[in-house]
Amino acid sequence: MLTLEAKLLTADAFAPFGDVLDARTSASYPINAGRTQRHHDLAKVETLGDNAHTLINIFVSQPVSLPLSLTFLERHPQGSQAFMPLRQERFIIVVAPPGETIALDEVQAFVTDGRQGVNYRAGTWHAIQSVLEREGEFLVVDRGGDGNNCDEYPLDVTVTLAQ
């Protein structure tokens, strides 16, 4: 049994696992004659394998109880998966680096602040969507195509939030 306290998400800390989507911390340039700032290419979208293509989806997710108890992590070996909150929802992230097995000392837990989204790199182990406090709605950009694209790895993890 692994117990982790979720840390506030930052792009640097999350870099081994993927990208953070947050207009407050990314560079931008003007378009539309200055009316709009474009925060360009914030995430690496990966669609590997046969007949692969990008999907845009919405996930409507029920909130988790705290402390968060997990019995497995999952990965998508053939594609990245981005989650962007549509109602400023905070959510818990539990990740481990790509690989066939998970080393307990490499598992990390983060919590977002409501403005942040994330993009899991293909193969990054991660918890299923774990929104806090209330029903969440997320725009999800991931991969469609042939072949298996979801593996699970058993792991007992409990995640707490700092008080």
Add this chain to the structure above:
Amino acid sequence: MLTLEAKLLTADAFAPFGDVLDARTSASYPINAGRTQRHHDLAKVETLGDNAHTLINIFVSQPVSLPLSLTFLERHPQGSQAFMPLRQERFIIVVAPPGETIALDEVQAFVTDGRQGVNYRAGTWHAIQSVLEREGEFLVVDRGGDGNNCDEYPLDVTVTLAQ
């Protein structure tokens, strides 16, 4: 000079131009042991031409004044472009079907209700992002790659909202 009153956006009315992203009106199925409903594959992501790939961006856009005055529409011949509001912003949409020229009687104006996003099909003529009332923040999924991917077509259009 063309004057249009924006109609409430619906998926049926927008079908000639692209997709509407709205979890209230799309089908879904359970994942994550029932915790999450997945509204699957809501938009056709098109990335055409050399070195084409999918981009995830955030656009931060200043609000327009009403009535909205436009002097051109633009199109992206090599890729679709999806806009999803991150703070329930309403926005105005002005579109015309793909083609080398724009027929005035085919131009249409819509207004979203704050929960809706849209995906412009590759080649659909559309106004630049026109958010109402306040600064808007949108997740944008579009195309990177080689070659020109933006054309403009001059057109004088004024758009009003129903009172």
